[in-house]
Each structure stands twice: as C-alpha cells, then as structure tokens.
Amino acid sequence: MLMKLSYLLLAGLTNGSVYGLIGLSLSVIYGSSRVINFAQGEFVMLGAMSAVLFMVTLALPWPLAMLAMIAVVIVAALALDYGVYRPLTKRKAAPLTIMIGTLAAAIVVYGLAFLLWGPDQKFVPPVLSLTPVRIGFLVTNTQQVSLIVIFLAFLIATWYLLYRTRFGLTVRATGVNPKVALLMGIRSERIVQFSFIFSATISGVAGMMVGPLLGGHVGMGLLLTVKGFMAAILGGLGSPFAAAAGGIAIGMMEALMAGYGTSLYAEPAIFVLILLVLIVRPYGLLGDYEAERR
Amino acid sequence: MAGDTVPEAPRAPTIIPVLVILALGIVLPFLLSSGFHLRLAMLVWIYAILCMGFNLLYGYSGQISLGSPAFYAIGGYAFAMLQTMLGMGPVSAFVGSLLLVAVLSLLIGLPLLRLRTHYLAMATLAFMLVQNGVANRWINFTGGQSGVAVPPLEWGGEPIGRMGIYFVILALAAAVFILHDFLIRSHLGRAMQAIRDDETAAQALGVKVTRMKLAVLVLSAVMAAIAGVCFGITSLRVDPSLSEFHVLVSLLTIVVVGGLGTRFGPILGSIIVVLLPQLLHEFGELETVVYGLFILLFLLFLPHGLSGLLERRDWRLRRTGKKPAPAVARDLKEELP
Amino acid sequence: MTATDPLLRLDNVTRRFGGLVAVNDISFQIHSGEVKGLIGPNGAGKSTTFDLVTGVRPPSSGEVYFRGQRVTRQPAHTRSPMGMARTFQIVRLFSGLSVLENVQLGLHPKFPDGIVRSLLRLGSLSGQERASRERAMDLLAFVGLADRAGHAIDQLTLGQLRLVDIARALAADPVLLMLDEPAAGLNDAETDNLGEMLVRLRKQGLSMLLVEHDIDFIMKACDSIVVMDHGVKIADGTPAEVARNPDVIAAYFGRRAVHAAA
Numbered sequence: 001m002l003m004k005l006s007y008l009l010l011a012g013l014t015n016g017s018v019y020g021l022i023g024l025s026l027s028v029i030y031g032s033s034r035v036i037n038f039a040q041g042e043f044v045m046l047g048a049m050s051a052v053l054f055m056v057t058l059a060l061p062w063p064l065a066m067l068a069m070i071a072v073v074i075v076a077a078l079a080l081d082y083g084v085y086r087p088l089t090k091r092k093a094a095p096l097t098i099m100i101g102t103l104a105a106a107i108v109v110y111g112l113a114f115l116l117w118g119p120d121q122k123f124v125p126p127v128l129s130l131t132p133v134r135i136g137f138l139v140t141n142t143q144q145v146s147l148i149v150i151f152l153a154f155l156i157a158t159w160y161l162l163y164r165t166r167f168g169l170t171v172r173a174t175g176v177n178p179k180v181a182l183l184m185g186i187r188s189e190r191i192v193q194f195s196f197i198f199s200a201t202i203s204g205v206a207g208m209m210v211g212p213l214l215g216g217h218v219g220m221g222l223l224l225t226v227k228g229f230m231a232a233i234l235g236g237l238g239s240p241f242a243a244a245a246g247g248i249a250i251g252m253m254e255a256l257m258a259g260y261g262t263s264l265y266a267e268p269a270i271f272v273l274i275l276l277v278l279i280v281r282p283y284g285l286l287g288d289y290e291a292e293r294r
Numbered sequence: 295m296a297g298d299t300v301p302e303a304p305r306a307p308t309i310i311p312v313l314v315i316l317a318l319g320i321v322l323p324f325l326l327s328s329g330f331h332l333r334l335a336m337l338v339w340i341y342a343i344l345c346m347g348f349n350l351l352y353g354y355s356g357q358i359s360l361g362s363p364a365f366y367a368i369g370g371y372a373f374a375m376l377q378t379m380l381g382m383g384p385v386s387a388f389v390g391s392l393l394l395v396a397v398l399s400l401l402i403g404l405p406l407l408r409l410r411t412h413y414l415a416m417a418t419l420a421f422m423l424v425q426n427g428v429a430n431r432w433i434n435f436t437g438g439q440s441g442v443a444v445p446p447l448e449w450g451g452e453p454i455g456r457m458g459i460y461f462v463i464l465a466l467a468a469a470v471f472i473l474h475d476f477l478i479r480s481h482l483g484r485a486m487q488a489i490r491d492d493e494t495a496a497q498a499l500g501v502k503v504t505r506m507k508l509a510v511l512v513l514s515a516v517m518a519a520i521a522g523v524c525f526g527i528t529s530l531r532v533d534p535s536l537s538e539f540h541v542l543v544s545l546l547t548i549v550v551v552g553g554l555g556t557r558f559g560p561i562l563g564s565i566i567v568v569l570l571p572q573l574l575h576e577f578g579e580l581e582t583v584v585y586g587l588f589i590l591l592f593l594l595f596l597p598h599g600l601s602g603l604l605e606r607r608d609w610r611l612r613r614t615g616k617k618p619a620p621a622v623a624r625d626l627k628e629e630l631p
Numbered sequence: 632m633t634a635t636d637p638l639l640r641l642d643n644v645t646r647r648f649g650g651l652v653a654v655n656d657i658s659f660q661i662h663s664g665e666v667k668g669l670i671g672p673n674g675a676g677k678s679t680t681f682d683l684v685t686g687v688r689p690p691s692s693g694e695v696y697f698r699g700q701r702v703t704r705q706p707a708h709t710r711s712p713m714g715m716a717r718t719f720q721i722v723r724l725f726s727g728l729s730v731l732e733n734v735q736l737g738l739h740p741k742f743p744d745g746i747v748r749s750l751l752r753l754g755s756l757s758g759q760e761r762a763s764r765e766r767a768m769d770l771l772a773f774v775g776l777a778d779r780a781g782h783a784i785d786q787l788t789l790g791q792l793r794l795v796d797i798a799r800a801l802a803a804d805p806v807l808l809m810l811d812e813p814a815a816g817l818n819d820a821e822t823d824n825l826g827e828m829l830v831r832l833r834k835q836g837l838s839m840l841l842v843e844h845d846i847d848f849i850m851k852a853c854d855s856i857v858v859m860d861h862g863v864k865i866a867d868g869t870p871a872e873v874a875r876n877p878d879v880i881a882a883y884f885g886r887r888a889v890h891a892a893a
C-alpha cells in the first residue's frame with residue numbers, strides 16, 4: 001500500500017522533474033523575449049537522441065557524449081536565434097508570428113531527426129546505472145535519482161543567475177521592457193541569445209537523463225513541449241520556479257492517476273484541471289508578474 | 295486618386311471571384327479522368343474548409359487555436375458514431391456533430407480567450423493531444439487505431455457514387471466559403487482585424503471583443519467539424535490520424551503559404567499542399583522538413599503568402615514613395631517618462 | 632438624468648498598481664458642454680484616470696458615473712454606444728486597416744451586432760457600409776485628411792495619426808470626447824490647427840476632457856482645469872484660479888518657485 005504510493009510518488013517526481021525543467025526553460029525564454037518556444041521539447045528530443053548517436057553509434061564515454069550533446073543543442077539554439085527569432089523580430093513580427101516560427105523550427109528539427117533516426121523507439125543508454133537501488137523500502141536507480149538532483153541543481157543555478165548576479169538583473173529588465181533596457185545599454189539580443197542557449201542546455205541534459213527511462217523517439221518533443229507548457233501555466237509562466245513547481249505537480253498527478261485509475265483518464269483529467277485553474281487563477285497558481293503589469 | 299471622394303474600400307462588395315472559383319469547382323470533376331484525381335479534388339475542398347476556419351480565427355482575428363485538428367477529428371467521429379451507435383440519420387448526425395463541437399469549443403474558449411493568445415495556442419494544442427490520446431487508447435469506444443466506419447451516404451436506398459459525394463462536399467465547401475467571404479468583407483471582418491491589431495483600442499470603439507473572439511473560435515471549430523464530416527463521407531472511416539501532428543503541419547503550411555488573413559489564401563494553400571507531394575515524387579520522407587521550411591520562409595519573406603502577391607489591395611497600391619514614419623523611435627520617445 | 636446632473640462624475644476613484652497608488656482618491660465632474668483640462672507632471676496618473684473612466688481597467692475603489700448611470704464595472708465596449716469616445720496618448724490605430732477603415736471602425740456600434748444578426752440584416756448592410764464610408768470621409772475632411780483616406784497607417788506622420796485618431800473618436804457622435812495629449816509631438820502649425828479644431832467642436836456643444844502638457848494650449852481651450860500630482864488632485868477650478876494656486880506652481884516649478892513668488 002505505502003510501497004505502491006511511494007513508488008508512484010517517485011515516478012511522478014522523476015517525470016515531474018523533466019516537465020519542470022522544460023517549464024523552467026520555457027519560462028526563462030519567455031521571461032527574456034516574451035516568446036513561447038514551441039521547439040523546447042525538440043531540445044529534449046535532441047538530448048535523448050544525441051545520447052543514442054554519441055554513446056551507442058559512436059561509442060563515446062558519457063562525459064564526452066554529454067559535451068557533444070550540449071554542442072548539438074547549442075547549435076540548434078543558435079539556429080533558432082539567428083534563423084527564426086532575430087529575422088522575425090527585425091521584421092517587427094507579432095509575438096504570435098514568432099511563436100509560429102518556433103513551431104516551424106520544431107517541425108524542421110523533427111523532420112531532420114526523422115530522416116536521421118527513423119520513426120522507431122530507440123534504446124537510450126543510461127549515463128549512470130539502471131540497476132535497482134534500495135533506499136529503505138523505496139526501489140530506485142541512480143539514473144532516476146540523478147535526474148531529480150539535476151532538476152534541483154538547475155533550479156538553484158537559475159535562481160542564482162537571475163536574482164544574485166548583475167547579469168540576471170539585465171535579463172529580467174529585458175523581459176520587462178526591451179526598449180528601456182536597450183536605452184540602459186543592455187543589448188537585449190545578447191540576453192535573448194543567452195536565454196536560448198541556457199534553456200536549450202537544460203532541456204538537452206533533461207533529455208539525455210530521461211531518455212533511458214522514457215525511451216527515445218523523434219516524435220517525443222511535441223508532447224514534452226506541451227507538458228512543459230502546462231507546467232508553466234499551472235505554476236505561472238512569469239516565474240521559472242513557479243513553472244518548475246507546476247511540472248512536479250503535473251508529474252505527480254499523472255503518476256497518481258495512472259496508478260490508481262488508468263492512464264487513459266490522466267491526460268484529459270489534467271487538461272480539465274488546468275482549464276479550471278485558469279478560470280480561477282488566470283495567471284497560474286503561483287502568479288505571474290505579468291499580472292501585476294496589467 | 296485625388297478625384298474620387300469615396301475611395302473603394304478593401305471591403306468592396308464583389309462576390310464574383312468567389313462565384314468563379316465555385317463554378318470552376320463544378321466543372322472540375324468533368325475534366326478529371328481518374329477517381330484518384332477526383333479524390334485529390336475532394337481533399338483540396340476538405341482542407342480548404344478546415345483552413346478557412348483557421349484563417350478567420352488566426353489570420354483575421356489574431357487568435358490562434360492549434361486545436362483545429364481535434365475539432366476536425368471530433369466532427370468526423372461524432373458524425374460516424376451518432377449514426378452507428380444512436381442510429382441517427384446522416385443529416386441529424388451532421389447537425390449533432392456540429393453542435394457537439396460548438397459546445398466543446400465554447401467550453402474551452404471561455405476560460406482561455408480571456409488570456410493572452412499563446413495560452414490559447416498551447417492549451418488547444420494540449421487539447422489536440424488529449425483528444426488524439428483518447429481516440430487511440432479508449433479502444434472500446436473509439437475503436438482505437440482502426441477507428442470507426444462511417445456508413446456510406448445513400449440516396450433513395452442506393453449508395454451515392456463518387457461524383458455525388460464530390461458535389462455534397464462542394465456544396466458544404468461553398469457554404470463555408472461564402473460565409474468566410476461575407477465575414478471578411480463586412481464590418482465584422484473589419485472588427486476582427488481591429489481585434490487582431492489592438493484589442494484595447496477596438497474595445498474603446500465599442501467592439502465586443504470577448505464575444506467576438508468566442509464567436510469566431512466556435513465558428514472555426516464548427517468549420518473544422520464540417521471538414522471532418524466531409525473526410526468521413528469520402529473515406530468511409532475516421533481514425534486517430536485525423537488529429538495527428540501532420541494534420542496540424544499541413545494546416546499551418548496551407549494558411550501560411552496561401553496567405554494568412556487573405557480571402558483566397560486557404561483555397562490557394564490547399565491546392566498547393568495537396569498537389570505538391572504528387573508533383574514531387576521524391577518528397578516522401580522530406581515532406582515534413584520541406585513544409586517546416588516553407589512556413590519559415592513565407593513568414594519571413596511573404597507574410598501574406600501567395601495570395602498577398604495576387605490579391606488587389608486597393609489602399610496598399612496607393613502607397614506613395616514616401617518613407618514610413620519611424621515608428622520605433624516614436625514609441626520610444628512616448629513611452630519614456 | 633436631471634438637468635443638473637453632471638455628464639461625468641468621478642467619486643473617490645483610486646487605482647493601485649501593486650504598491651504604487653497611480654490614482655489616489657480622485658473626484659471631479661464634467662458638466663454638459665464643459666471643456667475640462669486635466670494636467671499634471673509626468674506620472675501624475677492622468678492616463679490612468681482616462682483608463683478608469685473608459686473602462687480599460689477597473690478602479691481599485693470608487694465609482695464612475697456617466698450620464699447619470701454607474702459605469703464603474705461596465706466593460707469598455709459599453710462606453711462608445713453611450714456616447715463616450717477617447718484617444719490614446721500613444722496613438723493606437725489599427726495598422727492592418729486603411730485610414731478610412733480606421734475611422735469607419737468608430738461607427739462599429741451602429742452596425743448589427745454579431746454574426747447571426749448581421750446575416751439576418753444582409754439586405755441593408757451594403758447600404759449601411761456605404762453610408763459609414765461617407766460619414767468617415769466627412770470626418771477625414773473635417774480633420775483635413777480627406778486625401779489620405781486610402782493610405783496605410785504607416786504612411787502618415789505622427790501629427791496626421793493623431794488627427795485620424797480624433798476623427799475615429801468623433802465617428803460615434805460622442806457627447807464626451809476625451810483626448811490624451813493630442814498635441815504631443817506636433818509642430819507649432821499642427822498644434823494651432825488642432826486648437827482651432829477643438830474650438831469648432833466646442834462650439835458644437837461637445838463636452839471634452841483634455842490632457843495636455845502645453846499650458847498655453849490648455850489655458851485657452853478649457854473652461855476649468857483639474858491638476859493632479861502623484862495620483863492626488865491638488866487643484867480644481869478655472870484656468871485663472873489654477874494658475875494662482877501655490878500647490879500647482881510647486882508641482883510644476885518646485886518649492887523654490889513658490890518661495891520666489893511669495
């Protein structure tokens with residue numbers, strides 16, 4: 001009884017960490033550029049599939065593979081910046097147009113990945129071990145634990161960066177008003193680029209870590225983008241931490257509903273729940289600084 | 295241009311091009327030799343119906359619902375299941391499926407439309423994935439992967455032939471097309487564009503912004519459902535592939551390539567997206583990449599799509615050579631205390 | 632509404648943004664036919680007051696009455712049919728529509744409402760559209776921009792944009808016209824032109840609420856003036872009274888100016 005519950009909670013925490021990391025990434029980009037990045041889940045997919053490429057196909061040791069994977073997602077992030085974000089902002093495109101642009105980028109990335117890896121589910125090699133480890137009556141493995149640890153580490157790193165450094169101040173200022181930030185001598189383009197790279201790295205690492213647990217396939221990105229976004233709207237898109245918390249909440253709910261009901265109900269139920277939350281608290285459970293600006 | 299006191303507005307009341315296109319639609323099946331070509335023609339109309347709803351909602355009103363494929367699928371499923379499970383006739387099943395989709399889209403739109411538009415986009419996309427998941431996995435109800443059979447349309451006890459089906463679809467497409475055109479050319483289209491450009495200003499001028507957005511959302515969902523029903527009566531089966539990602543990709547490609555917020559964009563785009571893969575046989579696996587690149591390139595270089603090149607925009611043509619006012623510098627000056 | 636009721640009445644209206652009190656317990660009235668000025672340094676809360684009156688945002692507390700009716704929490708779109716029209720400090724024209732269509736949008740409440748109702752009155756729509764186009768042309772002629780009707784918004788100068796905005800506000804035949812810094816960014820000739828236009832409107836009996844920084848402009852144009860500073864009303868009276876008010880002088884020129892004047 002208790003074992004089943006704790007097992008479910010652990011599974012929820014693991015998936016929730018991934019959703020939370022994506023929610024956090026989305027929120028970081030949104031915070032600096034007011035853009036919802038539809039390609040965020042593709043970074044996770046690239047993380048998982050790069051692990052297959054570098055660790056299985058090319059048989060590199062994991063630290064090297066991880067560096068190579070980060071290089072891949074950074075290249076993708078730069079392509080998104082130079083190929084979509086900058087040219088569209090330069091043409092004064094509406095935020096929604098830019099969002100469609102990121103969706104188009106997601107389609108391209110998906111299409112290319114499809115050419116490279118095909119439609120089938122791939123085994124993603126674990127960085128750490130998948131052998132069961134007992135902690136009290138909990139059965140887990142180091143891969144799972146490390147995912148949760150990485151989630152916390154990125155959370156703290158983001159907090160430190162945004163709220164404890166001068167650089168973080170400029171990031172936040174850019175999000176609030178890019179024009180004023182520009183007058184203060186802040187190059188908002190740089191900030192946005194940094195946020196793309198930073199969040200792509202987070203998502204890539206999340207993908208590499210969760211790949212062995214979920215299995216990797218080229219179509220996984222879209223669903224993860226949506227889950228991450230649901231996390232962000234549940235918690236509050238305006239704050240990376242609220243978004244991360246929303247991710248944990250969604251992971252938990254999903255696991256509990258799947259464990260005690262069926263997974264068939266889990267997704268519709270969470271969707272309805274989020275609609276209800278939005279009716280009661282339009283800016284997410286933990287608020288959104290955007291709400292203040294209205 | 296100085297002579298005329300009342301310039302012809304872009305909303306000039308001429309329906310003639312629409313009638314010409316529909317007339318072409320009527321003669322088309324007599325020019326096509328094979329059943330395969332007729333099927334492609336039907337697909338063009340089906341996609342055009344689907345995309346006209348999306349065009350009104352996103353192209354004109356600036357609200358984006360990525361859930362269109364879900365409403366498309368639900369329309370098709372409801373049409374089939376109301377007949378097979380509740381024993382309804384095709385006409386009442388048609389009406390029933392549209393009503394169902396209208397109510398669903400209203401329930402989703404009410405909480406979401408109050409928010410910023412990307413909430414609507416993401417939440418409707420989530421809705422699409424949820425719908426697709428249910429269609430795939432609730433096997434007892436939806437038939438899972440294999441879907442639900444749609445009873446063939448009959449006339450006087452005999453199943454209607456291909457040609458008949460084509461004209462049923464054409465009739466529905468004509469209704470949607472004429473409504474689409476009426477809205478665009480009326481004061482409602484003007485109000486929709488105003489909402490797209492600046493909600494607050496539109497509201498200050500007496501436009502009922504929230505109601506209008508909701509009405510267009512419901513209308514576009516209903517149009518998607520009509521398209522779904524049309525798909526059902528041509529394919530005699532609806533399955534989860536109606537709300538898969540590639541439908542959304544096609545939809546976006548059609549509206550962006552055809553021209554967002556243009557009168558004929560959805561039709562032009564549908565023709566291209568249906569025919570292009572036929573012309574380029576090597577397309578195969580590359581299709582997704584090509585569509586993605588198409589969307590990007592058009593967003594960047596031809597934001598009004600192919601239609602924007604063709605359509606006469608009276609007042610756009612009146613542009614003098616004068617450089618536009620430096621908008622950004624002006625904003626900066628005024629926003630600062 | 633009785634004859635003595637004011638056209639617009641603000642009762643202790645307050646608006647907070649987080650910790651900031653942008654509008655603090657403001658009350659004033661505008662009578663029918665009156666032209667009221669609203670002045671104050673930048674950030675005094677003038678534009679926010681506009682937003683509260685026009686329903687763009689709700690006040691945190693207090694009430695707004697228009698033509699004897701409480702409109703405090705009525706949505707913004709209800710104001711235009713009641714006869715209230717406004718412009719925005721940062722011109723907010725619809726960039727996807729022509730100049731003429733922008734003005735026509737001011738006539739929107741006169742058209743049938745909603746999709747179904749419009750379809751039911753299909754027969755009269757094209758006549759109505761033509762009439763609205765003529766009316767919009769007249770208004771463009773009134774502000775001197777008849778030759779720009781077919782142009783796109785981004786082809787106009789700032790001064791012209793402000794005039795289009797005013798024409799659009801006038802389209803709904805308002806009884807109260809609210810202009811937020813209509814002369815900002817205009818050159819002297821344009822400002823004079825605007826002043827003359829306002830005089831003509833005033834002669835037609837239109838009531839107005841004017842926000843403006845140009846003191847000469849406001850002194851000439853207004854029957855009475857409300858002065859705000861840091862969200863608070865510091866003076867309310869005729870131009871001559873306000874000009875003598877030491878608080879106003881202090882707000883505009885600093886304390887030392889008051890001592891110097893005293």
Ligand SMILES: Nc1ncnc2c1ncn2[C@@H]1O[C@H](COP(=O)(O)OP(=O)(O)O)[C@@H](O)[C@H]1O
Binds near residue numbers: 293648675676678
């Ligand atoms: N949307 C908003 N969110 C937060 N503060 C605001 C907002 N709008 C205005 N303010 C603040 O309210 C105060 C009054 O602003 P405003 O009404 O625009 O002044 P004015 O028009 O007199 O220059 C200013 O301090 C301004 O920064």
Ligand SMILES: [Mg+2]
Binds near residue numbers: 677
């Ligand atoms: Mg102001």
